[in-house]
Amino acid sequence: MGGLVYYSSTSGNTARFISALGLPALRIPISPKNPMPEPSEPYVLVTPCYADGEGRGAVAKQVIHFLNDPDRRALLRGVIASGNRNFGTLYAFAGKVISEKCGVPVLYRFELAGTETDIARVRAGLAQFWGMTCSTMA
Amino acid sequence: MKDHSMTRSTLKAINWNRIQDDKDLEVWNRLTANFWLPEKVPLSNDVPSWATLRPEEQTLTIRVFTGLTLLDTIQNTVGAPTLMPDAITPHEEAVLSNICFMEAVHARSYSSIFSTLCGMKEVDEAFRWSEDNPHLQQKAQIILEKYRAQDEPLKKKIASVFLESFLFYSGFYLPMYWSSRAKLTNTADLIRLIIRDEAVHGYYIGYKFQRGLELLSEEKRQELKDFAFALMFDLYEIETRYTEELYDGIGLTEDVKAFLHYNANKALQNLGYEALFPAQACEVNPAILAALSPDSENHDFFSGSGSSYVIGKAVATEDEDWNF
Numbered sequence: 001m002g003g004l005v006y007y008s009s010t011s012g013n014t015a016r017f018i019s020a021l022g023l024p025a026l027r028i029p030i031s032p033k034n035p036m037p038e039p040s041e042p043y044v045l046v047t048p049c050y051a052d053g054e055g056r057g058a059v060a061k062q063v064i065h066f067l068n069d070p071d072r073r074a075l076l077r078g079v080i081a082s083g084n085r086n087f088g089t090l091y092a093f094a095g096k097v098i099s100e101k102c103g104v105p106v107l108y109r110f111e112l113a114g115t116e117t118d119i120a121r122v123r124a125g126l127a128q129f130w131g132m133t134c135s136t137m138a
Numbered sequence: 139m140k141d142h143s144m145t146r147s148t149l150k151a152i153n154w155n156r157i158q159d160d161k162d163l164e165v166w167n168r169l170t171a172n173f174w175l176p177e178k179v180p181l182s183n184d185v186p187s188w189a190t191l192r193p194e195e196q197t198l199t200i201r202v203f204t205g206l207t208l209l210d211t212i213q214n215t216v217g218a219p220t221l222m223p224d225a226i227t228p229h230e231e232a233v234l235s236n237i238c239f240m241e242a243v244h245a246r247s248y249s250s251i252f253s254t255l256c257g258m259k260e261v262d263e264a265f266r267w268s269e270d271n272p273h274l275q276q277k278a279q280i281i282l283e284k285y286r287a288q289d290e291p292l293k294k295k296i297a298s299v300f301l302e303s304f305l306f307y308s309g310f311y312l313p314m315y316w317s318s319r320a321k322l323t324n325t326a327d328l329i330r331l332i333i334r335d336e337a338v339h340g341y342y343i344g345y346k347f348q349r350g351l352e353l354l355s356e357e358k359r360q361e362l363k364d365f366a367f368a369l370m371f372d373l374y375e376i377e378t379r380y381t382e383e384l385y386d387g388i389g390l391t392e393d394v395k396a397f398l399h400y401n402a403n404k405a406l407q408n409l410g411y412e413a414l415f416p417a418q419a420c421e422v423n424p425a426i427l428a429a430l431s432p433d434s435e436n437h438d439f440f441s442g443s444g445s446s447y448v449i450g451k452a453v454a455t456e457d458e459d460w461n462f
Binding site (some may be wrong): 122 | 407
């Protein structure tokens with residue numbers, strides 16, 4: 001089973017989702033002064049979305065900095081994006097941006113800190129996904 | 139102006155190059171980039187569609203919009219201004235002034251819809267209805283009462299988040315419903331702009347609430363949580379009666395209630411709290427969700443609809459790729 005890396009701003013929605021998920025996860029720091037996590041195995045990225053009405057700025061700067069490192073990026077296997085349906089067509093748009101840039105699938109989308117249903121789906125989905133990824137790569 | 143300038147008689151100019159809370163700048167940038175006016179939406183394209191609604195459907199629509207106008211009026215004239223003295227940073231005050239003005243734009247937008255689609259007589263009747271409707275008046279009064287609590291800054295924020303993230307949705311449902319049936323689609327585009335703004339407002343004020351909460355004792359935090367859930371119950375009671383009165387006639391009440399539950403949970407999440415309504419009570423009609431975020435196709439992997447998805451291989455990208 002692979003790992004999880006996540007970003008959560010000071011509003012803490014994604015951090016609450018990760019905590020409810022109960023799986024080990026590395027956090028991308030809010031402050032650029034703090035060191036980036038260095039994953040040693042394939043991982044799924046969980047990230048919120050910060051797009052304005054035109055879709056600009058969807059991916060948080062710290063997430064961009066994290067993915068700019070080729071070694072870290074090489075281990076990225078999928079993205080789970082959070083957002084708010086109130087943003088219409090740009091709901092969880094960061095997932096789409098990262099998916100297209102890095103050639104990995106959007107695995108799931110959820111709103112704010114997620115619901116119990118989201119937690120159950122992501123737990124089951126990740127178990128299945130890592131099973132598939134392992135058999136694909138073996 | 140923050141920093142006790144009045145008592146020290148030193149007046150402080152706001153310095154956006156010295157930020158105490160990055161969220162202030164982030165939200166300022168997002169709100170200003172999202173600025174809009176109703177004139178940019180071609181509402182007159184909805185004139186033929188409006189004519190296809192039955193008279194009772196037209197009356198319902200005008201009433202729903204006058205109800206929304208009342209809530210936006212309150213946010214513009216009382217809600218946002220009443221939060222300003224509680225601001226921790228000068229930048230928070232500036233963000234609240236943007237929120238305040240946009241609430242005026244929202245309230246003004248409904249009148250643009252009315253002047254484009256409806257006759258003056260029906261609109262005047264609906265405004266009278268909004269003054270006489272006990273449920274609408276009651277929910278507005280409850281919120282105003284919380285705003286008047288001078289020494290309870292966090293209770294004011296709870297009331298504001300509930301108005302922005304919960305009370306609007308019995309009304310927002312209807313244009314999303316019409317849009318899902320290919321009716322009043324330009325009006326729905328305008329309402330979506332309002333919905334987008336309200337999401338940022340609820341998020342930001344909920345965020346400031348959580349920052350304030352961190353400074354309080356466990357006892358006071360529990361008191362505020364009890365206050366929030368009690369207020370949600372009270373408002374929910376009124377909302378169900380309001381919803382029944384409006385939507386029983388066209389048989390949509392239960393559908394609207396699922397939407398209320400879903401949004402009540404999101405309002406609580408904005409404050410950092412857990413959900414109140416269980417998942418089965420929040421199963422919003424997929425047509426309404428699709429109207430809320432159109433073209434945002436749900437082909438993600440774990441939902442099962444992406445079964446043909448090929449697992450991608452990470453490709454090397456250059457740093458320049460990330461210059462958005």
